[in-house]
Amino acid sequence: MNILAVESSCDETAVAIVRSGREVLCDCIASQVELHRIYGGVVPEIASRKHIEAIYGLADQALLQAKLTRKDIDAVAVTYAPGLIGAVLVGVNFAKAAALALGKPLIPVHHIRGHIGANYIAYPDLEPPFLCLVVSGGHTMIAEVTDYTKMRILGTTLDDAAGECFDKVARVLDMPYPGGAALDKMAQLGDDRKYPLPRSKPGANPYDMSFSGLKTAALNLIHHAQQVGEELDIPGLCASFSAAVSDTLVPRVAQAIRETGLKKVAVAGGVAANSRIRRDILAAAEALDARVYMPPLSLCGDNAAMIGAQAYYEFLAGNTADMSLNAYATKSILGEKI
Ligand code: KG4
Ligand code: ZN
Secondary structure, eight states: OEEEEEEOSSSEEEEEEEETTTEEEEEEEEEOHHHHHTTTSOOHHHHHHHHHHHHHHHHHHHHHHHTOOGGGOOEEEEEEESSOHHHHHHHHHHHHHHHHHHTOOEEEEEHHHHHHHHHHHHOTTOOSSEEEEEEOSSOEEEEEEEETTEEEEEEEBSSOOHHHHHHHHHHHTTOOSSTHHHHHHHHTTSOTTSSOOOOOOOOSSTTOBOOHHHHHHHHHHHHHHHHHTOOOOHHHHHHHHHHHHHHHHHHHHHHHHHHHOOOEEEEESGGGGOHHHHHHHHHHHHHTTOEEEOOOHHHHSSOSHHHHHHHHHHHHTTOOBOTTOOOOSOOOTTOOOO
16 A cells, blocks of 8 residues: 655655555655754744645655555545644645545544654564553653554653754754754764763653753753853753763663563654664663664655655555645644544
8 A cells, every 4th residue: 555645744745655564665855954953943834834844845756756646546645633733734735635636535643643653664573552651842651552543651851852852952052953963963972971960750640851951950050151161062051961861761761671571662842853862772771681663764754755654554444534634733642532
């Protein structure tokens, strides 16, 4: 089954064609990152306009690259939530029009479920149930993926997402937007014990976590140094910060492995590209005799291939939509009826 998948929830316009959930025939992306960089973050109105400009050409390019024609497409999938509402709407309207014109089913996909689905492409043998650490720019959670379209959330961030904190700290260090990857690169040159930074303590739900205290502590440290004219060890700060984020996430994942008895743990979302988190989760899982699934860096950030992968399983579960499909800025991953 060839699924034409569309993703436009933030600052990447993406169209892919994925066969039966696992085989990527093409994965086209038009990134707007350079455009938003001068503003230090995504400007929603610009994002929507650029999606409109890019999406038609990108779909043609996808067909060309996959050496397919429109007749070979069996369904159209799209990120319908969550994201910047104007940006998501562009993809949803394009997908609705394409599905209507082709006379094929329309499959709405939750963006975060798509991030999890990136693992199905990277690991053709991966099947639920498994644990998943979701770490993106807007979401941070530990979920139990009980089936392809059924999940249980064990814990989430109670305030900021991990990616948001990486970006905020990188921004005050004058790193270009989005700063997570640049901060990660710098961290690899530094001493992770250089600056003591707080770790989120377990609360009523031990899987829940908080990042705002860590973010504030890092920002205060930087601002204080600037005010008193003290020179900071930037690689050391980046390494200390990355270690604190990882120390907040990874022990909770380890606890989830122990308590659920699940020996498979996947990582998903843009921050899954972080070298410290990748290293620590591998070590923690190995100690517990669990296997780790991590998408290659190219599938960690936003892309349409992951949407096409998850869409196949949504289709099998009967989760299709009609022309009344709407776009949503926020929506739970748990999959209430659309
Ligand atoms: O999943 P994603 O592409 O978009 C959302 O769905 O939010 O995640 C983007 C986030 C950004 O905050 C970006 O800075 C972060 O992922 N990111 C990283 C790394 N690469 C991307 N954060 C830390 N280390 C990285 N290597
Ligand atoms: Zn994303």
